[in-house]
Amino acid sequence: MVEELFVSGHRACAGCGIATSFREVMKAVGKDVIVVNATGCSEIVSSPYPQSAWKVPYIHSLFENVPAVASGVSHALRSMGNDHTQVVCIAGDGATYDIGFGALSGMLERNDDVIYVCYDNEAYMNTGIQRSSATPWKAATTTSQVGSAVKGKPQGKKPILEIAAAHKIPYAASTSVGYPFDVAKKLKKAMGIKGARFILLFASCPTGWGLDTAKSIQATKLIVETGIWKMAEYENGKMTGVFKPGKRKPVEEYIKLQSRFKHLTPEDIAAIQKEVDASWTGLE
Amino acid sequence: MKLPISKPGTSVENKTGDWRTFKPDIEVAKCIKCGTCQRFCPEGCMGDEGKVPIVNFDYCKGCGICANECPVKCIKMIPEK
Amino acid sequence: MKKTIEGSEAMAETVQNCNPDVVACFPITPSTHIAEDLDHIYSNGGIRDFIPVESELSAISALIGASATGGRSFSTTSSQGLALMHEALFNAAGMRLSPVMVVANRALSAPLNIWNDHQDSVSERDSGWLQLFCETNQEACDAIPQAFKIAESIAIPVMVCVDGFYLTHAVEQVDVPDKELIAKYLPKFSPKVKLDSQNPITMGAYAFPSDYQDFRKDLFDDLNNSKADIMRAHDEWAKLTGRKYGNGLFEGYRLEDAEFVFLGMGSVMGNAKEAVDRMRAKGEKVGALKLRSFRPFPGEELAKAIAGKKVAVFEKAISLGGDAPIYTELTTAALEFHPNVVISSFIGGLGGKDVTVEVVVQVLQKIKGQEPLKEWV
Helix, strand or coil: CCCCCECCCCCCCCCCHHHHHHHHHHHHHCCCEEEEECCCHHHHHHCECCCCCECCCEEECCCCCHHHHHHHHHHHHHHCCCCCCEEEEEEEHHHHHHHCHHHHHHHHHHCCCCEEEEEECCCECCCCCECCCCCCCCCCECCECECCCCECCCCCCCCHHHHHHCCCCCEEEEEECCCHHHHHHHHHHHHCCCCCEEEEEECCCHHHHCCCHHHHHHHHHHHHHCCCCCCEEEECCEEEEECCCCCCCCHHHHHCCCHHHCCCCHHHHHHHHHHHHHHCCCCC | CCCCEECCCHHHHCCCHHHCCEEEEECHHHCCCCCHHHHHCCCCCCCCCCCCCCCCCCCCCCCCHHHHHCCCCCEEEEECC | CEEEEEHHHHHHHHHHHCCCCEEEECCCCCCCCHHHHHHHHHHCCCCCCCEECCCHHHHHHHHHHHHHCCCCEEEEECHHHHHHCHHHHHHHHHCCCCCEEEEEECCCCCCCCCCCCCHHHHCCCCCCCEEEECCCHHHHHHHHHHHHHHHHHHCCCEEEEEECCCCCCCEEEEECCCHHHHHHHCCCCCCCCCCCCCCCCEECCECCHHHHHHHHHHHHHHHHHHHHHHHHHHHHHHHHHCCCCCCCCEEEECCCCCCEEEEECCCHHHHHHHHHHHHHHCCCCEEEEEECEEECCCHHHHHHHCCCCEEEEEECCCCCCCCCHHHHHHHHHHHHHCCCCEEEEEECCHHHCCCCHHHHHHHHHHCCCCCCCEEEC
């Protein structure tokens, strides 16, 4: 039995996909780690003083600086002769795609010895479901509302995995909490590599998405099965693998589960389907 | 000097079971011990993988992921009394 | 051994001799040579680590990570760079970490200006860092090992504040403390807690209202009580080197029988001492008081030192919408402890505006009346 390193009693909402994610991530990386956490749901639900859901060394500093804090931890370890302890960042999409983007790029460019795990639930959930640059096209959030003039987020999702990979870091990969064996496999692979490693982990937020808590994991499988989310791998900037879901399900199956998309018209859904289909050109 | 430090794993003191309005009811005879419910449970409160799930109701928030994901549908969500 | 050396290089060599585990720097405009001198040292194997971060915010953030891991950590910055660190300065202090920074004090934009004043550090007075201001490059090199000793023993970060250009770019004789000397003085950094996979802890938790204020009060008390630690670190260094700067908190110059006192921080105190000498030669009872520890502010001790005198507080910093910072705090302390003083406020030297010996003389002449003044010079 693998020891749980992210334990019960945390204050994540019922059905929280990121809680399941952290259990998976921590079981994969083991005890010889230092977790560096960005402000966000992950930190708020897991570390209200004097309790902690983390059984490994853990530090939270600020929202936007987690890659640089991790660089400092990693450099201090190596400088003091510790060449084994893994430094693992855990940060949400807001911290990663938006406010910490500069610091992330700096850490990746320096190729610091850090595993950066971004749990992507596609909005600023902790502060009340505001849009981030990870929020998908048309999704409703409290800062991309559905009104008479504007209907959901006008922009699409920032391609953070490709941006991370473009730094030519040794390893960048995306996965989904609905595929725990894939999550574990990619983290184990990352553990065997030195330098900056980036894992983009799709994780569900029933509260923010208007999703039945019971279908939290189902949604993270469906996004892969519909081909909207690719589970891909990049090594030194080049794509080296992508999980092929077989005959892709219609995107509508994923979209209709969530009230954040309830205002989408058949034309909107058709446009998403078209874009997803185009994105697989040459990959299937 | 008062250091703002917490001890590891102490969140277990915080019982989240009273958040629940539904709870999982397991038909043990049908269980194939596949570990799916245990793996996906956000609370990690379904017991050890590879065994029949034993729910720790101190923490179960009643989300229903276990029932939804169970491949043999041996878990039902029933109203909490 | 004394050598003729640029201030930045002398400070970089002193940092090297303190044996840091992690140095992280970003050369935001205006930068001094300290960062590139440290990289030169790193490139030649003189220090173990140098992180060329992509911003000042990342520099201080890397120090937070390194210090939490038990590493002796150092950075250096100025003006806009310090302002960019603002959020993380509070965070580092609140987490009770021990990084040290040399802040080459310079003006804040706008208008953009790269020359010396103290608005940058003084604006961070509430961040929870100790701030030690230095008059000379020798004093700066002496303060750096002391800063590490204080920061690492009481888990409060320390800024060594030096005047941009006036010190950083000045080439002068400095006795750079060597490795052997510093090794005798500065023990290995062994924090009470650190990030260690053998002994896991959670750092940086968030605190509910029931706990938050207790943590802030604890830091507040520890900062005020750190005066004793500063004086002890200063005295121990003085014993080893023979170099001392007053009591470590402030330094009086021809102060005892002085009736009129010029109080300031940093390099301007060189001219202040010269002005005092010239005026004393003419029989005037004047003196100078150099404030070394701006944070913690030694209000009670200062009030005692200026009791019965007329004081010109000269500041290279302002508080927009209020009175000048040191003037405000000194006035409060005097009211509380020794109200028989007349304290005047002079603001000057902003953005590198020259503060000559003559300016100091004029200031000392102006405070001879009974009424306190508030003027810009």
